[in-house]
Amino acid sequence: MNKALRQAVIAGNWKMNKTRPEAKALISELIPLVKDAGCGVVICVPYTNLETALDATKGTNIKVGAENCHWAESGAFTGEISAAMLAEMGVEYVVIGHSERRQYFGETDVTVNKRVRAALNAGLKVILCVGELLEQRESGITEEIVGMQTKVALGGVTKEELKNIIIAYEPVWAIGTGKTATAEQANEVNHYIRTVVEKLYDKEAADGITIQYGGSMNAKNADELTAQPDVDGGLIGGASLKAPDFAAIVAAASK
Ligand code: PGA
Numbered sequence: 001m002n003k004a005l006r007q008a009v010i011a012g013n014w015k016m017n018k019t020r021p022e023a024k025a026l027i028s029e030l031i032p033l034v035k036d037a038g039c040g041v042v043i044c045v046p047y048t049n050l051e052t053a054l055d056a057t058k059g060t061n062i063k064v065g066a067e068n069c070h071w072a073e074s075g076a077f078t079g080e081i082s083a084a085m086l087a088e089m090g091v092e093y094v095v096i097g098h099s100e101r102r103q104y105f106g107e108t109d110v111t112v113n114k115r116v117r118a119a120l121n122a123g124l125k126v127i128l129c130v131g132e133l134l135e136q137r138e139s140g141i142t143e144e145i146v147g148m149q150t151k152v153a154l155g156g157v158t159k160e161e162l163k164n165i166i167i168a169y170e171p172v173w174a175i176g177t178g179k180t181a182t183a184e185q186a187n188e189v190n191h192y193i194r195t196v197v198e199k200l201y202d203k204e205a206a207d208g209i210t211i212q213y214g215g216s217m218n219a220k221n222a223d224e225l226t227a228q229p230d231v232d233g234g235l236i237g238g239a240s241l242k243a244p245d246f247a248a249i250v251a252a253a254s255k
Contacts, residue, residue, distance in 0.1 A: 005207040008226065008233035008253045009040035009166055011127055012240025013067065013095060013214070016046060023049040026243055027056040033247035037061060038254030039233055040210075043240065044095050044127070047081055054090050065093030065127065068101060071114035083115075083122035094119050095235075097129045097153060099172045109152035116153055116165070125164045127235060128153050129214070130193070134173035142171075143192050150196050159201045166210040167193055168235040174215025176237055180225070186213040187228035194230055219248035226253040 018026060023045060034041050044065035045053050053064045070080035086094060096119060097112035112128070119126050130149040132142045150167065157165065169189050174181050181189075190211045198206035213225050214235030225231055226249075233253045239245040 003229060003232070006210050006232055007040050009042060009210050009212060010037075010233045010246070010250045010253050011040075011042035011044055011065065011093070011095075011166075011168075011212065011235050012246055013098070013235055013237050014043065014045045014049070014240060015067070015100070015237060017241055018046065018049060020049060020052045023052050024056055026241070027053060027062070029243035030246060031057070031060050031062065033243055034250045035061060036254075037250045039250060041250055042093050042127075044093060050086070050089055050091055063092045064090075065095060065125075066091055067095045067098070069094050069096070069115060069119055069122075069124070071111070071118040073118075083119045083124055087122040087124055091124065093125045093127055095127045095129065095168075097149070099129060099131055099170060099175060103172070109149055112149075112153045113155050117156055120157065120161045120164055125166070127166045127168050127212075129168045129170050129235070131170040131172050131175075131215070137171065137173065142189060146189055146193060147196050150193055151200065154197075154200060159205050162197075162201060162205055162209065166212060167197075168212040168214045169193055170214035170235060172215075176216070178216050180216040180218075180221050181213065183221075183224045183228050183231075186225055187230050190228070190230035190232075217249060219245045219252075222249040222252035223255075227255070 042063045069083040096115045101107040132145040194206045210232040213231045217234040218239045
């Protein structure tokens, strides 16, 4: 498996943080720090910050993403946002299936798949999150869980469409806990996901897909994690809220 065949991407996941003025300030600070990045740079922000982020990043190398989208094009879904609405704004990426959506908002592998397909149909690029719970890791079923999440989420997705998908492996026990998977653990599961993609599609698809690691990645551990052969950048929560920290992770993934 050859890292040169795919792009490393560092994506920030701001979650439910930052007002518009705060978002503007953070992006202004970030722009000069990441302008020479040797990897893709994405910030996924709350819906209320999308317009601000799109304006502030115009003409820069920072791409903008949302943190979720609904599967229907429009309709009676109070509180939801469609993929078409995001695409029309100029949003390029969307995070789908984050473990917080699965844990707190009843997201299932099936609804993740519906959202993935809707996002792709609208022309968005997807950051698809998969990952096991601590009990699942301790029961020795990490591969089964992550394999099933990946397979169901990619149902009906063609090889051509797969080019618009990034997979983020995020062990749930490592998210926001300060407990990072070791570089070996991250690489092992990322590699496994790549074998799942190879079985579903082919070697070319598996070699080409960007598979990130996420879960307490920070300025200190980013070097070791992003140096792993199957880790193509990361999805960054907490550390994406501070420009110098996020920039340090981008620098690590640019090596
Ligand atoms: P964290 O979050 O970096 O704060 O652990 C990662 C994520 O949830 O994407």
